[in-house]
Amino acid sequence: MAKVKNLYKLEMKGISKRFDKNKACSNIDFQLIPGEIHAILGENEAGKTTFASILYGLCPTEDGEIYIQSKKVNISTPKEALKHGIGLVPQEPFLISSINVLENIILGSEPLNKYLLNMKKAHTLIEEISQQYKLQIDLQAKIEELSKLGKIKAEICRALFRNIDILILDEPFLTLTPLETEELLKLLKKIREENKSIILTSCKPSEVLKIASRITVFKEGQVVGTVTSQTTENELKNLMGITSQELTMEKQEKKTEEIMLEINSLVVNDHQNRPKIKDLSLQVMRGEILGIAGPEKHGQEELVDAILNPQRALKGTIKLLNSSEKKFFLEKVALIPEVDNNTGWVREFPLAQNMIIRTQLKEPFVSMGLLKKIAIKNYTKNALDDFGITAETSRFAYELSPSIKQLVLTARTAASHVELIIFFNTTRGISSWAKTSIQNYILQEKNSGKGILLILDDLQELISLSDRIAILFHGQIEKIISAKRFTQEKLEELLINTEKNATPKNRGGIRDEQQST
Amino acid sequence: MNNNPLRSKNLDTEHWTIYFLPLIAVIIAFLVLTVFIIAMGGYPATIYRLLWISSFASLRDFGEVLTSTTPIIFTGLAFALAFRAGLINAGAEGQYFIAYITAAYLGIALTGLPATLLIPIIIIISMLCAGLYGCLAGIFKVFLGVQEILTTFFLNWIGLYSIIHVINNVLSSSGEAGATPIIIESARLWQWLPGSRANSGLIIAILAALLIYFVLEKTSFGYKLKIIGFNHKTAEYTGINISLYIIIIMFISGALAGVAGAIQVMGVEFRAFEPAGLFGFGFAGIAAALLCRNNPLAIIITAFFLGVLNRGFTLIESMTDIPQEVTIIFQGVIILFMASEYGIKNLLKNNKDISMEEGRRD
Numbered sequence: 001m002a003k004v005k006n007l008y009k010l011e012m013k014g015i016s017k018r019f020d021k022n023k024a025c026s027n028i029d030f031q032l033i034p035g036e037i038h039a040i041l042g043e044n045e046a047g048k049t050t051f052a053s054i055l056y057g058l059c060p061t062e063d064g065e066i067y068i069q070s071k072k073v074n075i076s077t078p079k080e081a082l083k084h085g086i087g088l089v090p091q092e093p094f095l096i097s098s099i100n101v102l103e104n105i106i107l108g109s110e111p112l113n114k115y116l117l118n119m120k121k122a123h124t125l126i127e128e129i130s131q132q133y134k135l136q137i138d139l140q141a142k143i144e145e146l147s148k149l150g151k152i153k154a155e156i157c158r159a160l161f162r163n164i165d166i167l168i169l170d171e172p173f174l175t176l177t178p179l180e181t182e183e184l185l186k187l188l189k190k191i192r193e194e195n196k197s198i199i200l201t202s203c204k205p206s207e208v209l210k211i212a213s214r215i216t217v218f219k220e221g222q223v224v225g226t227v228t229s230q231t232t233e234n235e236l237k238n239l240m241g242i243t244s245q246e247l248t249m250e251k252q253e254k255k256t257e258e259i260m261l262e263i264n265s266l267v268v269n270d271h272q273n274r275p276k277i278k279d280l281s282l283q284v285m286r287g288e289i290l291g292i293a294g295p296e297k298h299g300q301e302e303l304v305d306a307i308l309n310p311q312r313a314l315k316g317t318i319k320l321l322n323s324s325e326k327k328f329f330l331e332k333v334a335l336i337p338e339v340d341n342n343t344g345w346v347r348e349f350p351l352a353q354n355m356i357i358r359t360q361l362k363e364p365f366v367s368m369g370l371l372k373k374i375a376i377k378n379y380t381k382n383a384l385d386d387f388g389i390t391a392e393t394s395r396f397a398y399e400l401s402p403s404i405k406q407l408v409l410t411a412r413t414a415a416s417h418v419e420l421i422i423f424f425n426t427t428r429g430i431s432s433w434a435k436t437s438i439q440n441y442i443l444q445e446k447n448s449g450k451g452i453l454l455i456l457d458d459l460q461e462l463i464s465l466s467d468r469i470a471i472l473f474h475g476q477i478e479k480i481i482s483a484k485r486f487t488q489e490k491l492e493e494l495l496i497n498t499e500k501n502a503t504p505k506n507r508g509g510i511r512d513e514q515q516s517t
Numbered sequence: 518m519n520n521n522p523l524r525s526k527n528l529d530t531e532h533w534t535i536y537f538l539p540l541i542a543v544i545i546a547f548l549v550l551t552v553f554i555i556a557m558g559g560y561p562a563t564i565y566r567l568l569w570i571s572s573f574a575s576l577r578d579f580g581e582v583l584t585s586t587t588p589i590i591f592t593g594l595a596f597a598l599a600f601r602a603g604l605i606n607a608g609a610e611g612q613y614f615i616a617y618i619t620a621a622y623l624g625i626a627l628t629g630l631p632a633t634l635l636i637p638i639i640i641i642i643s644m645l646c647a648g649l650y651g652c653l654a655g656i657f658k659v660f661l662g663v664q665e666i667l668t669t670f671f672l673n674w675i676g677l678y679s680i681i682h683v684i685n686n687v688l689s690s691s692g693e694a695g696a697t698p699i700i701i702e703s704a705r706l707w708q709w710l711p712g713s714r715a716n717s718g719l720i721i722a723i724l725a726a727l728l729i730y731f732v733l734e735k736t737s738f739g740y741k742l743k744i745i746g747f748n749h750k751t752a753e754y755t756g757i758n759i760s761l762y763i764i765i766i767m768f769i770s771g772a773l774a775g776v777a778g779a780i781q782v783m784g785v786e787f788r789a790f791e792p793a794g795l796f797g798f799g800f801a802g803i804a805a806a807l808l809c810r811n812n813p814l815a816i817i818i819t820a821f822f823l824g825v826l827n828r829g830f831t832l833i834e835s836m837t838d839i840p841q842e843v844t845i846i847f848q849g850v851i852i853l854f855m856a857s858e859y860g861i862k863n864l865l866k867n868n869k870d871i872s873m874e875e876g877r878r879d
Contacts, residue, residue, distance in 0.1 A: 308754060330756040343750040346743075353740070358755045366737045373735075 008067070009034040009197050010086075010166055015064035017050055024050040025221045028064070032166065032197050037188060039208035040201040042218030043240055044429050045402070048201040049091065051218070052170045055199075056088040057081040087159025089169040093151040095143045102126060102139040105158045129160050133190055148296055149180040156187070167191060169200040173207050174428075175457050177295045178492040179499050185211055205236035242432050249443035251465075258286040259322075260451030261307070261420055266316035268302040268475075276302040278475040279316075284420065284451040289442065291466030291483060292455045293495060299475035300455050304422055307453070308333055320420060331359055334418045336409045338425035339402040344409070347398040351408065352380040354397050359416040383415035384408065387437075403434035410441050420451040427461065439465060459495075460488045473498050535862055539808050542854035543822075546847045553846055559839045567836065568829035578828075580713025584785055585831075586824030588613070590722040591777035592802025593820050594729050595651075597811035599665075599770040601733060603746040604763065608654065608669025609774035610799030611676030614792070615650045616643035616775030618680040620782040621789035622688060624700025632703040636783065639704055640721075643779035644772040650676065651771015655764040665767065673795060684791045695791035706784035716784030721776065722817075729773075729813040742766060774799070797845055801827065804848035807855035823848065 010032040017025045025047040032038055042048050053059045055066070060076035067073065068084050075081045081088070095104050102123060111121040123139065130137050135153050146154065152172055159167055169188075173181050188198055188211060202208050208215055209229060217224040217239040224239045261284040268277035276299045284290045292300065302312070310318040310329055320329055337343050344357055356365045356376055365376050380393040389407055391400065400408065406426060413421055423442060427435045442465055446452055456462040462469060466483040471494065478498050551561045572582045592609035599606040623639045630638070654668040690698040706716040733739035745752045745762055752759050777798060782789055801823050808822075809815035826844045834841040854861075 309756070326756070335754065342748055344754045346747045346751055348747050349743075357744070357751060361737065361755060369736050369738060371735055371737055371740055 008032060009069060011067040011070075012055070013065045013067075015051070015054060015061060015066075017047075017054055017059060017061045017063070023221050025054065025061075028218075028221075028223050030216060030223070031226075032199065033214070034197055035192060035195050036213045037192055037198045037200065037211055039212035039215045040199065040218060041205060041208050041215050041236060041240060042201075042203065043242065044203055044431055046203075046218040046240075047221035048203075048218055049170055050221075052088060052090075052168050052199070052201060055081065055168060056086060058088075082162050082164065085163065085165035087162060087164035087167050089152055089155040089159065089167070089172060091170045091174065093155050095146075095151060095154060097143040099143075100139070101137060101141050101143065101146070101154050104143065104154060105139075105161055107158075109162060126157065126161060129157060133157075133160065133187065133194075135187070147180070148175050149184060152176075152184065153187070156191070160191075164196070166197050166199065169198065171201055171203070173202060173204070175296050177495055177499060178459075179496045180295075181207075205233045205240070209233060209236075247436065247440055247443065249440045249447070251443055251467075252287075252447045256286045256288075256449070260284045260286045260288070260320065261453070262317075262319045262322075263307075264317045266303075266306060266318065267314045268299070268306045268312055269314060270302055276475050277306065280472075280476055281316075282470055282477055282480070284453060286451060287446055287449045288468070289446050289452040289454050289466045291462045291469040292453065292472050293459060293462055293469055293491065294472035294478075295495075295499070296457065298472055300424070300472065302475075303472070304335060304424055304455070307420070307422060308335055331362070332417075332419040333422070334359055334413045334416060334420075335422045335424060336406070336413055336426045338428045339406060339430060341424070345397060345405075348396065350394045350396055351384070351391060352376050352393040354408070355380045355383060355412050355415070357412075359418055379415065383411045386414065387411035403430040406430050406438060407434055410438050414441060414445075418450070420453065421445060422453045422455070424455045425457060428457065459491050463488060463491060471495065471498055473502060535858070535865070538858060538861065539810075539855065542808065542851045545854065546850035549850050550843060550847050553843055554839060557839055559837055564833060564837070564839060567833050568826070571829045571832040572825045576710060577712040580710035580715035582821070582824050582828045583710075583715040583719050584713065585827045586821045587716075587718045587722045587780060587784075588777035588798045589801045589805050589820035589823050589827075590726060590817055591780075592774050592798050593805035593816040594725060594802075594813055595770045595774040596802050597806040597813055597816060598729055598733075598742075598773065599766055600806065600811050601739075601746050602742045602762070602766045603749075604655075604658075604766060604770070605666040606651065606654070606669050606767065606770045606774075607666050607803070608651065608672045608676075608771075608799065609777075609802050610795050610797075611669070611673035612647040612651045612771040612774035613778040613781075613796075613798055614673075614676035614680045616647040616778030617782055617789055618683050618688075618778075619643040619646045619775075620779040621684075621697045621700065624704040624782060624787075625688075625698050627704070628701060630703065632705075635703050636706065639783065640776060640779050644775045647775020647778065648768040648772035651774065652764050652768035655767030658767075659760040659763055665763075673799065677792060677795060680789070681791055684789055688789070690788075697789045699788045700782065704783055705787060706780065708784065714785045716780070718780030718784040721780065725773065725776065726813050726817050733813065774802070797827075797848075800845060800848055800852075804851045804855075808851055810855075 008031045012028065012030040015025055015028040015030070016023070028051060040048050040051065050059065054061050055075065057075040057077045057080050065072055066075055073084050075084065075086070078088070096107070099107075105126055106122045111118045111125060113121070126139060129135070130139075135157055137150070137153055137157060141150070143151070152169075156167070172184060176184060192198060200208070200212070209231075212229055214226060214228055215231070215236065216226040217236065219239070219241050227235070227239070263280060263282050266277055266280045267275070270276045280299070280303065282290070294300070306312040306318060308329070309326070310324055311326065318324060320332060335344055346354060346357070352373075353376070360379070365372050365379065377393050384391060384393070387407055387410065389404065389411060391404065391408070397405070410426075427438050439461070442452060442454065454462065454466055463483050463486055468480055469483050469486070469491070470480045471478040479494070481494070554561050554564050570578075572578055592613065595609045595612070596606055620639050620643045623642060627635060627638065650672065651669070654665040654672065657663040657668045658665045684695065684697055688697040690696055706718055708714060708716045733743065741752070741755070741757050741762065744755055745757060745759055749759060805816055805819040805823050808819040826847060830839070830841045830844050833839050
């Protein structure tokens with residue numbers, strides 16, 4: 001019987017963690033078999049990240065026990081976790097941007113030459129690891145030059161350099177392009193071949209089925225069950241508690257010829273004055289949802305900035321309903337960014353004061369330079385009521401959960417009389433009921449004749465909502481397609497081809513070609 | 518995400534000690550002060566008794582406390598307003614000097630006007646000059662990207678040596694060295710407490726505090742100012758011209774500090790004396806503002822508290838070996854404590870997490 005005990009590489013019993021009043025994890029049992037890829041699947045806010053952080057010693061908990069090869073261990077700092085052979089690739093990579101990739105990788109266990117740093121040795125050692133796993137990392141690159149995959153690879157390399165046995169990856173596929181995802185899957189398989197175990201968290205059943213040998217499903221901080229990869233996507237969805245909510249809104253096919261937003265040969269630089277949008281033209285019609293697909297950081301931020309404030313444009317024209325007046329844009333264009341982006345949101349303000357930012361900063365809420373607090377309060381109340389949000393108007397914005405925050409922003413936009421709404425990964429990282437509610441809202445606004453620009457990295461969602469999809473690549477529109485006859489696979493393929501054509505030499509590689517020029 | 522441990526530490530719910538942090542800061546500042554008093558050979562009990570007597574023994578003493586409170590209210594307001602917009606004005610003293618010399622000059626130059634007209638004119642022109650001096654830092658920040666905390670700080674010294682030059686060489690009075698001629702009768706503020714120098718400047722200070730409170734809480738200007746202070750991206754999204762606002766806010770902040778200088782001439786000294794160095798009003802203002810977390814109304818109280826110390830130790834210096842500068846130590850401790858509020862919150866937060874876990878296991 002003693003042998004059975006040794007079966008597990010890692011065993012966790014009764015792990016619990018709470019933050020203030022919320023329980024993030026409660027009584028979690030988890031077992032890891034040597035050499036397996038074990039996925040932790042669950043909705044956003046199900047406690048996956050907390051679980052990963054507990055294991056890596058980032059948020060130590062006193063409840064529960066951790067065994068590594070049947071030996072009880074205490075992990076309360078990342079240093080201890082590394083000592084026990086556990087490494088983490090966090091959702092937002094922990095890389096320091098003022099030093100290069102190599103320096104980041106060796107940080108914390110630098111090879112020494114007596115007392116001095118031995119960069120030559122470091123270089124050889126890392127180069128060896130890089131060769132062994134075919135990482136293709138440019139060690140001298142700056143962190144900001146790296147793509148998302150590049151950052152993940154650097155993090156993986158750092159973990160491998162520390163000689164870990166168990167690699168945890170937190171939502172590694174979240175913002176990767178299809179081609180990058182493929183490459184990462186290959187890399188993970190390679191790491192498993194070297195007899196290391198991998199834990200990865202994800203919120204997408206389809207993704208984990210591609211690679212995991214076993215899947216543990218989390219729901220509201222608890223383990224629902226562990227299944228093998230012989231399961232189906234629907235079964236996993238059932239375990240996660242996702243009832244496939246149908247959108248209550250229908251997409252109406254309205255043909256209008258009125259141009260809502262017209263952009264002609266736009267050029268925009270980022271805040272460091274590097275060219276980001278190069279000669280971009282597009283049109284959004286009234287009652288149309290124009291989706292934008294493409295790899296992260298290929299000019300999406302700058303495009304949005306320029307539409308919000310046409311003065312950001314270096315060259316070219318941006319016209320909303322044939323006007324390019326700044327005041328008109330301020331009142332008629334709204335943005336709902338992703339959860340972690342606080343543009344248009346002041347966490348330290350009460351909800352009421354957050355409701356009048358940008359579009360409503362005018363009569364009747366501001367008159368003669370004074371804020372009309374009662375009018376603002378009533379307006380907020382009504383706007384929130386319309387969306388079924390019960391939060392008090394005097395509550396501070398930072399008290400809201402991510403899903404509620406996104407709904408409040410949506411309610412704010414719904415109450416204001418805007419013409420063009422930009423959704424920028426609005427539904428990323430929130431629970432599925434809030435997602436459905438926001439998707440319904442998007443269709444509702446389309447049907448009521450507004451113009452909608454939808455930037456999303458979830459391709460499936462993008463296809464189901466959009467009328468047309470523009471492929472944004474290196475600051476230019478590569479192609480505009482009709483979303484009607486498109487499937488996710490076809491769009492993925494299209495993106496992969498675009499990427500392949502653009503960077504034939506360094507396919508999916510670490511350097512972002514555009515920035516090094 | 519609220520409970521995502523990988524993001525910044527969750528500071529959303531306050532630990533109870535945070536509310537009492539100003540009180541704790543004051544207590545610790547007193548402890549440090551006591552240690553210094555003992556080290557310099559004083560008896561704390563005697564010194565603190567003297568401190569009390571020098572401020573509250575007679576109406577005259579109380580009037581002197583009010584006199585030293587007034588400039589701290591203004592420099593405190595100057596710091597608080599800028600701080601709410603995310604700017605640090607470390608140069609209230611320099612802006613004070615500019616208004617100080619302007620008021621001293623106008624008080625002798627403008628003759629033939631009635632007091633009801635002359636006093637507002639002198640105050641407003643002094644404010645303008647101090648405001649322009651303050652907005653220099655704003656201009657440097659907007660166009661050259663220089664941190665306003667550095668420029669304002671160094672402008673203190675430029676202000677100091679400029680007015681020393683002016684007092685000694687341009688406006689020197691014939692009889693005495695190191696002072697300008699006495700200003701005319703109709704440029705003087707009303708000293709309402711016989712025997713002390715307490716003057717109507719205090720009323721102006723309290724009105725200014727009320728006005729700043731109103732601006733911050735009730736006007737769209739204050740609303741936009743706070744948005745800039747909290748989140749530049751949101752300010753941009755809202756369509757606020759951030760550069761313009763920075764310059765305007767530094768102007769108003771400088772002008773506020775300037776009123777203190779004008780009142781010092783018009784209500785207290787009736788002339789400008791050559792300063793031996795920085796007076797410390799700017800520093801005291803920072804302490805007063807931070808101690809009440811930049812609340813414009815509460816600044817009246819914290820400034821009074823620091824005013825008591827300033828007045829007390831000026832007197833104590835003349836009677837014992839304890840130098841007046843110990844008040845700066847006191848203010849320094851307070852600033853150190855209140856400025857590290859965020860870090861202290863963080864520390865408390867971590868301990869709380871652990872203690873809660875322990876509590877649950879029992």
